[in-house]
Amino acid sequence: MQLSRDDLLGAYRRMATIRQFEERLHEEIKTGEIAGFTHLYCGQEAAAVGVCDHLTDDDYIVSTHRGHGHCIAKGCDVKGMMKEIYGRRDGLCKGRGGSMHIADLSVGMLGANGIVGAGAPQAVGAAIAAKLDGNGRVAIAFSGDGACNQGTTFEAMNLAVVVKAPAIFVFENNHYSEHTGVDYAVGTNKDIASRAEAFGMKAWRANGCDYFDTYDAMRELLDHVRAGNGPAAIELDTERFYGHFEGDPQRYRGPGELDRLREDRDCLKAFRARVGEAKLLDIAELDAIDAEVAQLIDESVTEARAAPAPDPASVAEDVYVDY
Amino acid sequence: MAVMNIREAINHTLHAEMERDPSIIVLGEDVVGGAGTAGGQEAIGGIWGTTGGLYAKFGAERVIDTPISESAIVGAAAGAALAGKRPVAELMFADFIGVSLDQLWNQMGKFRYMFGGKTKCPAVVRMIYGAGMNAAAQHSQSVYALLTSMPGLKVVMPATPADAKGLLTEALRGDDPVMFMEHKTLYGVKGEVPDGEHRQRFGEARMVREGGDVTIVACGRMVGFSEKVSDKLAGEGIGVDLLDLRTTSPLDEEAILDSVEATGRLVIVDESPPRCSLASDIASIVAARAFTSLKAPPAMVTGPHSPIPFARELERAWVPSPPKIEDAVRQVLAFR
Numbered sequence: 246m247q248l249s250r251d252d253l254l255g256a257y258r259r260m261a262t263i264r265q266f267e268e269r270l271h272e273e274i275k276t277g278e279i280a281g282f283t284h285l286y287c288g289q290e291a292a293a294v295g296v297c298d299h300l301t302d303d304d305y306i307v308s309t310h311r312g313h314g315h316c317i318a319k320g321c322d323v324k325g326m327m328k329e330i331y332g333r334r335d336g337l338c339k340g341r342g343g344s345m346h347i348a349d350l351s352v353g354m355l356g357a358n359g360i361v362g363a364g365a366p367q368a369v370g371a372a373i374a375a376k377l378d379g380n381g382r383v384a385i386a387f388s389g390d391g392a393c394n395q396g397t398t399f400e401a402m403n404l405a406v407v408v409k410a411p412a413i414f415v416f417e418n419n420h421y422s423e424h425t426g427v428d429y430a431v432g433t434n435k436d437i438a439s440r441a442e443a444f445g446m447k448a449w450r451a452n453g454c455d456y457f458d459t460y461d462a463m464r465e466l467l468d469h470v471r472a473g474n475g476p477a478a479i480e481l482d483t484e485r486f487y488g489h490f491e492g493d494p495q496r497y498r499g500p501g502e503l504d505r506l507r508e509d510r511d512c513l514k515a516f517r518a519r520v521g522e523a524k525l526l527d528i529a530e531l532d533a534i535d536a537e538v539a540q541l542i543d544e545s546v547t548e549a550r551a552a553p554a555p556d557p558a559s560v561a562e563d564v565y566v567d568y
Numbered sequence: 569m570a571v572m573n574i575r576e577a578i579n580h581t582l583h584a585e586m587e588r589d590p591s592i593i594v595l596g597e598d599v600v601g602g603a604g605t606a607g608g609q610e611a612i613g614g615i616w617g618t619t620g621g622l623y624a625k626f627g628a629e630r631v632i633d634t635p636i637s638e639s640a641i642v643g644a645a646a647g648a649a650l651a652g653k654r655p656v657a658e659l660m661f662a663d664f665i666g667v668s669l670d671q672l673w674n675q676m677g678k679f680r681y682m683f684g685g686k687t688k689c690p691a692v693v694r695m696i697y698g699a700g701m702n703a704a705a706q707h708s709q710s711v712y713a714l715l716t717s718m719p720g721l722k723v724v725m726p727a728t729p730a731d732a733k734g735l736l737t738e739a740l741r742g743d744d745p746v747m748f749m750e751h752k753t754l755y756g757v758k759g760e761v762p763d764g765e766h767r768q769r770f771g772e773a774r775m776v777r778e779g780g781d782v783t784i785v786a787c788g789r790m791v792g793f794s795e796k797v798s799d800k801l802a803g804e805g806i807g808v809d810l811l812d813l814r815t816t817s818p819l820d821e822e823a824i825l826d827s828v829e830a831t832g833r834l835v836i837v838d839e840s841p842p843r844c845s846l847a848s849d850i851a852s853i854v855a856a857r858a859f860t861s862l863k864a865p866p867a868m869v870t871g872p873h874s875p876i877p878f879a880r881e882l883e884r885a886w887v888p889s890p891p892k893i894e895d896a897v898r899q900v901l902a903f904r
Contacts, residue, residue, distance in 0.1 A: 305651060339684030346682040355650045356683060360674050366643020367675065373644060374651035377593065377629050384647070397670075400640035407635055563685030564719050566743035568771075568818050 248460075253526055256298055256456060258534050260290040260513055262323060263314045265535075265542045267487075270313075270330065273546060274491045280332055283344045286314035288454075288486035291512035292417050293318035295451075295459025295481075296385060299467050302352045305371040305384040307364030310345045311485075312357025315387055320352040327545035333552035340555040341563070361422075362388065362395025365414065369401045372410035372476070383411045383470055391422025393437045394430060402444040402476070409475035413466065414441055416478065417453060419485040424497050441478030453481025454512045457519065484510045569762055575755040577729040578618045578694075581736045582656070586626055589654060592740060594622055595632040596641055596658030596694075603633045615660060616696055616755060638668035642693060646676040646745075649691040654740060661707045662697035662749065665715070676745040677720030688743040692736075698789055698839060699887050700753035705875035708883075710788070710839040713846045715747045716816040722746045722770060723817040727791040729759040731814055734768025741767065751789045771818035775827075779807025782833040782897055785824055785850055787813040790837040790888060797893045806901065816846055824850060825858050832863035833900040837888050842870040864903030867896040 248256070267287035273279055286293070289311075297306065297318035308315040316326055321337060329336030330344045337347055348356035355371060358364045368386035375382035392398055393416055405412040416437045420427045427435045438448035447469060451462035459481055466477045484506045488495045495503070520526040572580065586592045599619040601612025609628075613620025623631040634641050638659060645657035659665065665672060676689045699708040715723045722744050726732040732750075739746040776791060777798045786794040791812040798808035809827040813820065828834050834854055838847035847868035854866055869888040876886055 305647075307647070337684065338682060338686070341684050342682040348679075348683040348687060350650065350683075350687055355647065356679065356687075358675075360670055363643070363670055363675055366640045366671065367647030367650065369640065370644035370647025370649070370653075370655065371651035372647075373593070373595075373632070374648045374653045377653070384651070397639045397643060400635075400637035401643065403635055404637055404640040404644060408632060561719075564681050565722070566680065566688050568722075568744070 250526065252298070253520055254530065254534065256294055257516060257531055258538065259294045259318055260456065260516065261535055261538045262541070263290045263293065263317045264513055265538050266313060266317060266323065269542050269546060271487060271491065278550065279330060281343050283330065283491045284311040284489065285487040285491060286311050288484040288506065288510070288512070289314055289417055289419060291456040291459055291516070292453040292481045292483045295456050296415055296463050298460060299463050300353070300383070300385070303380070304382050305353045305355055305368065305375070306387060307355045307368045307371070307385070308357040308387050309364065309389055309392065310357060310359050310361065311389065312347055313344070316347050316349070316354055316357065319354045321347065321349045321354055323541060324545045324548055327549040328552050331549040331552065332554065333549055334555040335552055339563070362392040362397040364388065365392070365398045365401035366404070369405045369410050369412045372405065372412035373408060376410055381471055383413055383467065385413045385415055387415050387417060389422060390416065390418040390420065390427045390431060390437060393440065394422070399444070402441060402446065402478070405476035406445040409473070411470050412476040413470055414476065414478040416480045417483050418480055419483050421485060421489065421497070423489045424493070426497070436480070438478060438480035446476045446478055447474070448478040448480065450480050450482070453483030454510045454515060456512060456516050569760040571758055572729050572761050573756050573758045574726065574729050574732045574750070575617050577732040577761050578736060578750065579620060581733045582619065582622060583625065585737060585740045586622065586630065589740070591652065592654045592656060593630045593632065593648065594619060594656045594658070595634055595644065597634055597636050597660055599658050600631055600633045614658065616750070616752070618750070619658070638664045639671055642668040642671035643675065645691045645693065646671055646679070646689060649676065649689045649745070650679065650687065654690050654692070656692045656694060656740070659693060659695040662695035662711045663706050663709050665695065665711055672715070672721065672747070673718050677718050681720060689745050690743045692739045692746045692748050694748045694750060696752050697749050698751040698753060699876050699883055700789065702878055702880060702883055704878035708876040712749055712787070712816050713838070713840050713844065713849070716846060716849070717844070720745065721817060722815065723749065724770065724815045725749045725788045726814070727754065727788055727812050729757065729761045730766070731768055731774070733761050734766045735770070735814065737765070738767045738770060749788065754789055757792070768814065770815040771820050772814065773820035773823040774812040774814055775823070776810040776812050777808055779809050781807040781831055782835060782900060783809045783811065783824070783827040783831045784835045784837060784893070784897065785811045785813065786837040787816060787846070788839060790839055793888065793890050794837050794893055796890045797897065800894065801897060806897070808897070821853055824854065828854050828858045829861040832861055834862070834866040835869060835893065835896045835900060836866060837869045837893055839888060840870055841873045842868060843873055845870055864900040867900050869893050869896045
């Protein structure tokens with residue numbers, strides 16, 4: 246770990262932004278003002294931020310239907326995201342995409358995706374583009390443990406190895422694909438990294454609830470990929486605090502499981518303890534960030550509520566560039 | 569003007585456009601051929617011969633042989649397009665869209681809309697379609713009606729070498745995802761092809777014949793069949809307006825309506841099963857917008873509502889043929 250104070254403060258700010266964005270959504274959804282399906286990322290913050298802190302706007306990511314955390318970690322505008330989730334005209338995607346389809350190509354965010362496993366081949370395509378240009382960019386495919394069972398993911402891993410594309414498969418294993426446990430659904434002893442290894446690439450494993458572990462593993466992995474060794478993978482062991490979708494009562498959880506996660510597997514708590522004990526940062530500084538983030542999230546909700554709805558007359562705009 | 573066949577026109581256009589625009593890449597199964605074999609690369613240049621010589625000229629970085637993984641091929645094309653390239657993905661048989669449909673339909677066709685118009689996806693998916701080679705139910709289909717029904721995709725079907733060049737050039741210069749459909753029995757069709765730059769706008773049907781008594785609307789292989797019928801009927805003094813659609817999305821509705829308003833009689837020739845087909849789509853447009861011009865109900869010449877069979881006799885019975893088109897024309901003319 247070679248992180249400056251600014252790096253650490255920035256990492257905490259991004260994780261705290263994801264956390265508060267999600268916790269606030271969890272509350273706001275109950276008001277009935279937010280339409281459609283929303284899948285919260287809360288609990289997995291260290292994964293998104295530990296991965297994306299190594300990237301610039303020139304690198305690419307493709308995301309999942311649980312994409313808010315990836316968007317924020319990659320630098321999407323938080324207020325634009327909130328407006329999008331509220332279905333507003335000046336949301337990041339003009340209210341056309343909603344929670345599941347947020348994209349912002351200006352920061353290399355090629356899209357959240359409503360189809361489980363659809364992003365991996367797209368990341369390989371972006372990586373092929375980067376390789377052709379020789380610009381050192383990489384493309385990250387975020388996938389969950391659910392997507393690791395999709396054929397598209399296998400096809401993408403094989404193609405990436407064959408063409409030596411600088412693609413990185415980040416498997417966030419939060420132990421549940423929808424409402425089904427990873428022990429049941431992943432045949433290889435619930436180990437996803439070994440699947441990637443079987444396709445002929447090097448794979449890392451890291452604690453996705455620990456920012457530092459994820460960050461360090463990603464640095465090694467990126468050195469390997471940027472050196473021209475083709476694709477690589479990482480399996481991040483992480484946790485999802487909320488259900489598959491908002492409103493999911495999580496009856497599949499064991500007794501006390503959620504309380505234990507919040508107690509023992511909270512990546513923000515772990516980060517605060519680590520930097521506090523090592524005297525890297527003052528806890529008061531982190532509290533100050535929390536307060537700033539709270540204000541940003543407040544503003545984003547207030548502005549989203551007040552923002553105009555899209556004009557129904559625009560319903561069929563932007564299907565084509567030219568038709 | 570050079571005379572070439574459709575295969576050569578496509579190959580010539582890929583060479584010319586790749587030379588002009590370094591962002592164009594080609595990927596697909598055996599578009600080079602021979603990778604990992606003792607014989608070595610460029611063994612095939614595409615099983616249809618359309619991508620020959622590209623590897624020698626542009627190299628493995630831009631002409632990419634892929635494993636047999638249609639979802640990955642089309643998905644990689646989608647991702648490469650988002651990342652600033654102009655990928656040309658080849659599906660060896662259009663029937664394989666089933667394997668890659670999500671990447672066509674939910675992904676590249678929807679990116680721009682879902683992302684609020686801030687994205688473009690300039691990918692071309694070349695796919696080889698159609699009956700006529702006894703390739704049976706999983707290698708013979710004309711899936712253009714299915715693709716035409718999907719907003720966000722453009723669907724292009726050249727019937728002549730000149731259009732193959734003009735439409736492919738247009739596809740490669742445009743910014744939307746294009747399904748470029750090549751009929752497997754038309755590759756050998758010869759014709760004059762304009763030298764130098766030649767672009768054919770989408771959504772502009774070609775009036776192949778003007779006759780004034782009856783309108784035939786056709787696309788792809790059905791254009792040639794309809795042309796034969798039109799020639800024969802001209803000898804009897806029956807004048808056919810024959811429209812080659814060129815593209816089914818966008819669709820040149822005005823050309824169809826203009827002709828039908830003049831002739832009052834319409835035959836649609838569509839190499840598909842009949843239900844939810846291009847034929848039924850065009851019939852509904854004409855019924856809704858030119859009802860009072862019609863002197864007879866529109867006739868639809870399609871395959872039966874069945875998969876495409878293998879045996880020569882059965883396949884011939886399945887495909888809309890010149891005699892069936894002729895019968896349909898006589899039927900609409902006889903209607904009183």
